[in-house]
Amino acid sequence: MPIPINSKITGYKVLTDGQVVPEPTKELMHEGLSRPSSLPGNTYKIKPPGAEHAMYITINDIILNAGTEHEERRPYEIFINSKNMEQFQWMVALTRVLSAVFRKGGDVAFLVEELKAVFDPRGGYIKKGGYVPSLVAEIGYVLEEHLLWTGVIKKEELSEQAKAYVEQKLAEFGGEVDESGFPANARVCQKCSKKAVIRLDGCDVCAACGDSKCG
């Protein structure tokens, strides 16, 4: 069957008897991929309380199979910039290791969980109604935000039923709600780190992620 050629011929191969025309291959993330001269990305600013200087985190992405049905946006590299030289050497190490993992391809969502689980022995800090256990964890939150924005990972949504339950219980609970939208006296959730755990019907329930110790 003749196959129409709609684009410029850039190469050819003569098939021997028995060989079949190969399917167009889908480009996957791998270390050998050469870096295009420009990459799309975002720069995020974080400033932990007490830090003298802000930190700027840039995450750049690569678009694989552009313009095809297999088009996919993947993180390619991460840079962290700050005037704060105190953190310099391990920040450089962290960004190099993260970038190397990005370029290997495959799952990257686990990096978010690993970073978010790093606790600073001096204690973390509260930010936007959530508890941030360390500066490394905050970098994890930034990476999560970026991966959600680019569609690499999907937000874990509560089921409609669970959402309705939490909303109803929040209404019953009443009381003061702070700027995060959760009761002012809520405690920090072990699972999602939001300050949103309240006691309902004798059971601790997180109003943000629905985590509950009573099933």
Ligand SMILES: [Zn+2]
């Ligand atoms: Zn939670």
